[in-house]
Amino acid sequence: MNPALKPIRVILVDDHTLIRAGIRALLEKLPEVKVVAEAGDGREVLNLVKLHRPDVVLMDISMPGLNGLDATARITRDFPVVRVIILSMHDNEEYYWRALKAGAAGYLLKRAATAELETALQKVVHGEIFLSQEISRRFVRKFPLQGIADRKSPLEQLTSRQREILQLIAEGQNTKSIAEILKVSPKTVEYHRMKLMNGLNVHDIPGLVRFALRGGLISQES
Numbered sequence: 607m608n609p610a611l612k613p614i615r616v617i618l619v620d621d622h623t624l625i626r627a628g629i630r631a632l633l634e635k636l637p638e639v640k641v642v643a644e645a646g647d648g649r650e651v652l653n654l655v656k657l658h659r660p661d662v663v664l665m666d667i668s669m670p671g672l673n674g675l676d677a678t679a680r681i682t683r684d685f686p687v688v689r690v691i692i693l694s695m696h697d698n699e700e701y702y703w704r705a706l707k708a709g710a711a712g713y714l715l716k717r718a719a720t721a722e723l724e725t726a727l728q729k730v731v732h733g734e735i736f737l738s739q740e741i742s743r744r745f746v747r748k749f750p751l752q753g754i755a756d757r758k759s760p761l762e763q764l765t766s767r768q769r770e771i772l773q774l775i776a777e778g779q780n781t782k783s784i785a786e787i788l789k790v791s792p793k794t795v796e797y798h799r800m801k802l803m804n805g806l807n808v809h810d811i812p813g814l815v816r817f818a819l820r821g822g823l824i825s826q827e828s
Contacts (some may be wrong), residue, residue, distance in 0.1 A: 613640040614727050617658060619651045619674065620666040620693075625716070629664065629693070632720050639727060648677030655681055655688055661731050665710070667694045667701065670777060671787070673823050675708045676769055682709030689730040693723075696822060702741055704762065712736035760806065761821040768802040769823065771795060775811065776818035 616633060618641055620626045626644055633639050642658045645651040649672040651663060663681060667674040678690045691712035692705045705713050711730040714723060715738065722738050729736040761769065767788075774784045781799075785792045803809050808817055818824045 613638055614662060614731055615640050615642045615658070615660040616727070617641075617643045617645065617651060617654055617660045617663045619645045619648070619663060619669070619677075621646045621669040625666075632723065633664075635720070636724055636727075639724075648672030648674055651677055652680060655685055659685070660688060662727055663688060663690045664693045665690050667692060667696055667705075667822060668824065670824075671774070672770060673773060675704055675822075676766060676773075678705065678710050679708040679766065691726055691730060691736070693718075697741075701822060702737065706735070707762065713741055714738050715740070760817075761823070764802055764805065765798075768798050768805070771798045772802055772814060772818055773823040775799065776815045776824045 616639055618626055618630055618633070620629070623646070626646075630641055630644070633641050642660055643654045645654050647669045648665075651665070652672075655663065663678075665674040665678055669677075674692065674694070678692070681688055681690055689711040690709065691714060692701075692710045693714050693716060694701065695716050697715055702713050712726045712735065714726055714736075718738055726736040726738075764772065770788065771784060774787065779787065781792050781795050784795045788795070803814070806814075806817060808814055815824075
């Protein structure tokens with residue numbers, strides 16, 4: 607790396623400590639990259655981005671409290687100069703599209719080679735969108751560019767607050783706990799729960815949990 611150039615400042619986000627350690631070890635081998643912080647969930651990274659103002663956030667999707675896609679949407683809305691690369695095990699076209707809709711600048715699978723990660727970092731800090739070759743071939747073939755902006759999944763039809771409450775319900779939080787986490791009244795939580803149940807036509811907690819699993823808001827191990 608040219609000493610005159612500033613390193614790419616990265617925040618690494620994953621709820622598994624061992625996975626974070628492995629990715630950090632890879633990043634620390636890249637001379638142009640500096641890991642400035644780590645987070646274990648989507649809510650924590652929002653505070654770290656505000657504190658460190660990184661160039662790039664490497665973001666997992668399935669995390670407790672606030673998933674990576676909704677965290678990405680908030681980061682790209684509140685800190686538009688910060689670029690987010692989704693680094694996930696989810697090899698599914700629906701996730702690629704939702705990530706880009708949330709404002710992500712890149713999507714890499716966790717099995718990607720180190721060289722691909724390095725290329726992704728370089729591309730996104732220069733304002734480009736990066737999808738690994740394995741993903742981009744399938745993505746373009748599966749989703750024609752014409753009319754793609756209008757595509758919405760059932761999950762995307764919920765508001766950000768409804769998705770947040772849905773995730774917390776599916777993680778086993780009760781109304782009082784959700785109200786404390788989100789700093790709103792229990793009545794507000796109940797109102798949003800009623801709206802999302804009516805919108806999804808799902809009227810019990812097990813049904814909401816199944817929907818959250820299918821949508822990737824929570825993982826099987828949660």
